[in-house]
Amino acid sequence: MSVVALVPAAGRGERLGYGMPKALVPVDGVPLLVRAVRGLLDSGCVQHVVIAAPPSDVDVVRDIVKTVTAPSAPAGGAVHVVAGGAERSDSVRLALTHALREMPDATIVLVHDAARAFTPPAVVKAVVDAVAAGHPAVIPVLPLADTVKQVDDGGVVVATPDRASLRIVQTPQGFDAAVLLRAHRSGLHATDDAGLVERLGVPVVTVPGHQDAMKITTKFDLAVAEAILTGTGGAP
């Protein structure tokens, strides 16, 4: 069994407004992308990583990932960098194509946002273990802390869904390699990879996520990440 992690990192980070692609933004001197890749490798169950980089920064990213050194560096594996695409799903597809061409032995594929740079390695391992146990699609999730409303175009509430059955979805999302390939070849659209797989009728199971696996989207999120890092925030 070989596990490859695809890391979509080609976003511009417009909402963060840092003036550079979000994956390259440093937290305590270490770019988010490097932290995300280290987290994957530190799980001890990822052999290969394929990063989808901003097309204008492929060489920059190649240089940066050289700083991912032991004990994180995979034994016998490698960190690959390809140019990403216009949308997240394009970046995933490009990385997946590269992975299945260069690592045909990969049976499990993870898709993990560079923007979820503080995901604990234990979450990565839980996802891989669940796929290895025979589930074709596995996602880490958290319960909702707030009441959720459905509104119409005018902002008027039309429903209050029962939040007991709702979950916030994180990454890494883990898949049987053949299932993920089929999903990405289907021509369907979804905001996450599990959404594509779901539409194929394949069951998607959940494992517990973690607050630290939050997606860093805004300056507020970055401040929270810094607090996690310095030990002044984050969940136990």
Ligand SMILES: Nc1ccn([C@@H]2O[C@H](COP(=O)(O)OP(=O)(O)OP(=O)(O)O)[C@@H](O)[C@H]2O)c(=O)n1
């Ligand atoms: N064309 C894209 C767009 C996004 N991503 C990646 O997908 C993940 C989730 O995207 P998001 O957090 O929305 O990042 P951005 O697209 O950079 O954010 P923004 O919309 O603020 O520009 C990130 O790791 C991002 O780098 C990607 O690989 N390729």
Ligand SMILES: C[C@](O)(CO)[C@H](O)COP(=O)(O)O
């Ligand atoms: C994959 C994801 O992070 C799961 O929560 C999310 O769907 C990414 O969405 P975005 O629109 O690319 O931020």
